[in-house]
Amino acid sequence: MEQLRQFEIKKLGYTDIDSNNIEEGKLASYHDFIKIIFLKAGGSIQVDFKAYHLEQDALFFVQGGQWYQFDEALCNGAMLFYNKDFYCVEMHDAEVACDGILFHNIYEIPVVYLDAAQSALMQGIFTEIKTEMQQEESGMEEMLRILLKQIIIRSTRLWKQAHQVASLENRQEVEFARRFSQLVEAHYITRHSVADYAALLNMTPKALQKRIAKYSKDTPNDIIKDRIILEAKRLLAHTELSVKEVGYKLGYDDPAYFIRLFTNHVEVSPQHFRKSYQSSGV
Known part of the structure; x- marks a missing residue:
């Protein structure tokens, strides 16, 4: 099931991922969007020529322009897709902005692996976004942005824990590396x-x-x-x-x-x- 909400030039969409709706032609329509993909254990995805075969639930953070493909027979989950206009109003929060740690990372394609409790929490937020998009309530745009930001903040924290980014010195080094990565992306x-x-x-x-x-x-x-x-x-x-x-x-x-x-x-x-x-x- 796919839903797309547009607020002037700002767009946010949601789609379920299963064997019935994963089509290469359809995936191409999301190409220019920023994507957050939740996949359950047992799924298989390829992002920019690197394959991931999941032994536990995971979130993938895919920039516009990155190529990705699911194994139709194995994947179950959900995907959020949005343009920079929808979320990049939050540029003052550098770590969790649209060009934050999860999207400009020189070490690997950002993937956050989830234990059972973390997965349940993330799935709950995805479901809340899906439900909110079906309503016609005032403040929908801001509510959706808040929920999206929750996913990004929580995922950034998990990524930093997994990569042992705890001390001030380490955070400064990651921020420097992120800045270098941004420059490479802009000028390569x-x-x-x-x-x-x-x-x-x-x-x-x-x-x-x-x-x-x-x-x-x-x-x-x-x-x-x-x-x-x-x-x-x-x-x-x-x-x-x-x-x-x-x-x-x-x-x-x-x-x-x-x-x-x-x-x-x-x-x-x-x-x-x-x-x-x-x-x-x-």
Whole structure:
């Protein structure tokens, strides 16, 4: 069951997830929305070429533009989808804003695993959102935003606990890493070097590398290149752009250099990656 509420340009939607309503064409219609996906244990989802087979209930936080696909036979749960206009009025709360920890995280695609009590609480909020959307009460928009924010706040707390972000120093390092991640997301097409981002952060490349190393096994250069390669994979898998055009779109005027970069990171050429992905039927 899908519901969509629109308040001028602000949109929030809800849909149940089960084998009857998971269709690739339908999933494409949610592509540009921010998504919070609740899946029960036993489910299987792929987000940007990484597969998750769930042994416990979980929440996934998927940005607009990220590619995702469910295993239709296995998945049960629900999904909230919304645009930035609906929630990003809350920009003063940096950790839980639409570009907060759960959505700009350089370490992994944010997934929050839930124990039985946490899952029951989250499912209760999802149900409350679903019920609220069926009403015609005054204050609906604000009530929905409050409920959505509850999910994000509670999930942020759980993510921080799971990643041992308790001390002030650790929180500061996570916030710094989030800022770096935001800059990479904004500029990866035009800025390809660590020095570029060090300049944006008013520090030396060496200092940036040392700061990121406190909380990540990846170097700043790894993070930058991984973001570029991820976008290249998306374009190769989901568009008909030629390899040369993909390279140009990502800021590389020399197609041979782009092919070498991709091949070194993925261990197959762009052409081979495209063929393998398409033949897999994913």
